[in-house]
Each structure stands twice: as C-alpha cells, then as structure tokens.
Amino acid sequence: MRDRxxxxxxxxxxxxxxxxxxxxxxxAMDTERVCKAAGLAGRLIPAPRDVTADCGIAWCGPAETRPxxxxxxxxxxxxPADCRERLx
Amino acid sequence: MEKKxxxxxxxxxxxxxxxxxxxxxxxxxxxxxxxxxxxxPGNMGFCIACFERDIAGALGLHSAAPVQYFRPEIVGxxxxxxxxxxxxxxxxxxxxxAPALRFGLGALVMIGALVFLGCPLRxxxxxxxxxxxxxxxxxxxxxxxxxxxxxxxxGFNLGRAYRQSxxxxxxxxxxxxLMFLLCVTGLCGLFRxxxxxxxxxRAPWYxxxxxxxxxxxxxxxxxxxxxxxxxxxxxxxxxxxxxxFGTVIVTVLLGNLLLRKxxxxxxxxxxxxxxxxxxxxxxxxxxxxxxxxxxxCPLRQLVLAGEGNSDSAVTVLGMIFGAALSxxxxxxxxxxxxxxxxxxxxxxxxVILLAVSLVMSFAxxxxxxx
Numbered sequence: 001m002r003d004r005x006x007x008x009x010x011x012x013x014x015x016x017x018x019x020x021x022x023x024x025x026x027x028a029m030d031t032e033r034v035c036k037a038a039g040l041a042g043r044l045i046p047a048p049r050d051v052t053a054d055c056g057i058a059w060c061g062p063a064e065t066r067p068x069x070x071x072x073x074x075x076x077x078x079x080p081a082d083c084r085e086r087l088x
Numbered sequence: 089m090e091k092k093x094x095x096x097x098x099x100x101x102x103x104x105x106x107x108x109x110x111x112x113x114x115x116x117x118x119x120x121x122x123x124x125x126x127x128x129p130g131n132m133g134f135c136i137a138c139f140e141r142d143i144a145g146a147l148g149l150h151s152a153a154p155v156q157y158f159r160p161e162i163v164g165x166x167x168x169x170x171x172x173x174x175x176x177x178x179x180x181x182x183x184x185x186a187p188a189l190r191f192g193l194g195a196l197v198m199i200g201a202l203v204f205l206g207c208p209l210r211x212x213x214x215x216x217x218x219x220x221x222x223x224x225x226x227x228x229x230x231x232x233x234x235x236x237x238x239x240x241x242x243g244f245n246l247g248r249a250y251r252q253s254x255x256x257x258x259x260x261x262x263x264x265x266l267m268f269l270l271c272v273t274g275l276c277g278l279f280r281x282x283x284x285x286x287x288x289x290r291a292p293w294y295x296x297x298x299x300x301x302x303x304x305x306x307x308x309x310x311x312x313x314x315x316x317x318x319x320x321x322x323x324x325x326x327x328x329x330x331x332x333f334g335t336v337i338v339t340v341l342l343g344n345l346l347l348r349k350x351x352x353x354x355x356x357x358x359x360x361x362x363x364x365x366x367x368x369x370x371x372x373x374x375x376x377x378x379x380x381x382x383x384x385c386p387l388r389q390l391v392l393a394g395e396g397n398s399d400s401a402v403t404v405l406g407m408i409f410g411a412a413l414s415x416x417x418x419x420x421x422x423x424x425x426x427x428x429x430x431x432x433x434x435x436x437x438x439v440i441l442l443a444v445s446l447v448m449s450f451a452x453x454x455x456x457x458x
C-alpha cells in the first residue's frame with residue numbers, strides 16, 4: 001500500500017468509556033482542566049446524539065476512571081448533568 | 089451518581105454515524121428548492137432570519153410593507169421538533185439561563201443577519217445558488233465563531249438552565265400554533281401581509297408547514313447546527329455536523345443545475361443580496377460570534393424551543409425584536425446595498441459582543457468555580 005503512495009489510517013477501536021455531559025460549556029472546559037491536573041485520561045468530545053438532546057460538549061474517559069473522575073469533579077465543585085458508560 | 093450503561097455497535101463507519109445528519113442536510117436543501125419552486129423568494133426557500141423578519145412584520149412590529157407574512161415554516165420547525173422530542177421522550181421544560189442576555193444576543197444576531205441578508209442556513213443556500221457574496225459571509229461567520237470559541241475556552245458562561253414545568257416548555261410552541269391556526273382559518277385579518285416584495289412571495293401554507301415539520305423533526309433528531317458544525321471541526325476535528333452543511337450546498341447546487349436555474353457563480357445580480365463585501369463579512373461575524381455565545385445557530389434555537397427550552401424561546405423572541413429594530417431604524421440591507429445605520433449597528437453589536445464575552449468569561453473567573 002505504502003509503495004503506491006496511499007497512507008494507511010488505522011481504524012480506532014471503540015473502548016468502554018465513561019461519557020459525562022454538563023449543564024454548561026464552561027463546566028466541560030473546567031472538567032478538562034481538572035482532569036489534566038489530576039492526571040486522568042480522557043478528552044472533550046461533541047456530546048453524542050444518543051446521550052443527550054443538547055449539542056454541547058461532553059467528557060469522554062476510560063470507563064475504569066469513572067470513580068476517580070467523579071471524585072475529582074466533586075472536589076472541584078463541578079456537577080455533571082449525566083454520566084453514562086458505553087463504547088466510544 | 090447512578091450508574092448507567094449503554095451499548096452501541098462497535099466499529100460503526102463514519103457514514104453509519106453521520107447518515108442522519110447528511111439526510112437532514114439533503115432534506116433542508118430539497119425543501120429550499122421545492123419551496124422556492126412553489127413561490128418562496130429566490131435563494132430564500134428556507135431562511136430562519138428572513139422568515140422571523142416576515143413574522144415580525146406580520147405582527148405589526150415593523151412597518152416595512154414588503155416583508156410582512158406569518159411564515160408557516162417557522163411554526164413547522166418548532167412543532168416538528170416538539171413532536172420528535174415527545175416521541176423520543178426528550179421533551180423537557182427547562183430554562184432560567186440568563187434570559188435577558190439571551191434576548192439581547194438574539195436581537196444582535198438578527199441585526200447582523202439582516203445586514204448580510206440571511207441566516208447561516210440561507211448563507212449556504214445562497215452559495216449553492218451561485219452567490220459569491222455568501223462565501224464572503226461564510227468567511228465572516230467562521231471568523232465570528234472562532235472569536236466566540238476563544239471566549240468559550242476562557243470560561244464564557246451564561247449559567248445553567250434548570251428544570252421547569254412542561255407548560256413552560258409548551259408555551260412558545262403553543263402560542264405559535266394558535267397564531268398559525270388563526271391564520272389558516274381565515275381569522276388572519278389580524279396579521280399584516282405583503283402585497284409586493286419578498287413577503288408576497290410565498291409557497292402554499294400546507295407545503296410550507298410540511299417542509300417545516302420535516303426539517304424540525306429531523307434537525308431535532310440529528311442535532312443539526314451550523315455553529316456546532318464549525319465548533320466540532322475546529323475543536324475536535326469531527327466533521328459530521330459540518331458535512332451536513334456541505335450536503336445543503338451540493339443539494340441546492342445540483343437542484344438548481346437540474347432545474348436550469350443556475351446562472352454561474354457571481355457577486356452581482358443575485359436575488360435578495362448585495363455585494364458590500366465588508367458588511368457581508370462583518371454582519372455574519374456578528375451572527376457567528378453571537379450564535380456561539382447562545383450555544384446554537386438560529387435554526388437550532390427554534391429546535392431547542394420546540395424541545396421545551398424556554399431560554400431558546402426567549403432567544404427567538406429576541407431575534408424577532410431585532411428584526412423589528414432592523415426595519416424600523418433602517419439597519420437592514422436591501423438588494424441595493426447596506427445602509428449607514430446598518431454599519432453603525434454592526435459596529436455597536438461587535439462592541440457589545442466583546443463586552444458581554446469579557447464580562448461573562450472573566451467575571452466568572454473571579455467568582456471561582458461555583
């Protein structure tokens with residue numbers, strides 16, 4: 001494939017993830033800061049259609065980080081609107 | 089927090105994830121073409137700003153005779169969203185997030201849109217119709233969104249919405265439905281109606297409401313939003329939403345070619361458009377910036393209002409108020425060009441947007457997290 005100049009793009013495997021949605025975009029941005037500071041893996045994503053009717057921003061982290069994630073947010077005073085586990 | 093788990097098929101392709109958005113884009117483009125064929129103005133088969141401006145005129149909020157008509161498309165979008173939200177158990181009365189600021193921001197977005205002559209949706213429909221002025225508007229729109237995103241990242245926040253009674257969420261769709269019924273049952277002598285100009289060019293009411301219902305329902309289901317599309321592309325490198333707008337352009341372009349209505353790409357002689365590049369750019373910058381702060385484009389605000397969001401209903405009322413200001417004080421452009429009052433209004437709008445962005449980003453920083 002490479003010989004013909006076509007770049008191979010590996011398909012991302014979906015992982016069990018913890019998806020958090022928020023009442024405001026600012027809470028989502030704060031979550032990113034809190035998670036970075038706490039060394040928690042994850043990233044901001046567009047809120048998935050099947051999780052919320054809002055077109056906002058959500059946090060997606062590995063499912064196993066859920067307890068630590070919720071604890072970190074509680075300590076920072078951030079209240080997620082919803083928290084779901086699914087493949088992402 | 090209660091643990092919820094949800095299973096979705098792994099390995100879904102990009103098309104599998106985004107087909108609904110692409111279908112919505114196709115439907116919006118097709119609706120614009122069909123409504124245009126049935127009587128709506130050129131390149132204005134579907135325009136939220138223009139339709140809300142016409143409704144403002146119909147209600148007597150402004151006295152510009154050529155742009156007065158109670159557009160059923162707006163009613164259809166809100167009711168389509170309401171029905172889809174009810175069917176999917178997503179209808180929730182909620183609100184209380186800075187309603188006065190949202191009203192004002194809605195008015196500014198409308199003022200910017202009427203200097204450009206169209207909402208983001210009409211902007212892409214105009215591009216599909218060969219109007220290069222809309223490409224200038226698109227650049228301004230993206231620039232405005234990028235500025236707004238900077239403030240979002242700095243912590244811009246209008247505050248959270250809270251649950252309200254279902255009646256609060258139903259008030260706006262109900263009021264629109266009542267006015268629509270007054271119109272179609274012939275009791276519409278109450279409302280003004282243009283006899284010449286864009287307001288007199290209209291598709292039959294049943295076609296208009298049907299198109300609105302379909303677009304509203306699919307936009308609710310797919311979360312179709314122009315501002316969200318640019319935001320997702322810039323912040324997350326996700327191109328599903330923005331592809332839907334590409335689909336609108338392609339659909340309108342192909343439709344115009346098939347119908348032999350396409351006369352090539354040009355700046356001059358486009359229907360209900362002007363070629364003042366600077367003010368096309370700045371007008372749509374106001375729309376982009378304001379829409380980011382509001383959390384959605386004008387179409388999205390209608391859809392959210394249908395889902396029971398009273399903040400979005402207030403925003404739509406602000407847009408209708410902005411349309412009235414635009415026509416009462418000669419802020420709105422016409423095919424002849426933009427106006428000196430319109431230029432002043434856009435500059436004032438940009439200053440207000442900057443002030444609101446700064447205050448709501450940094451004042452919150454001083455308060456601390458909560």
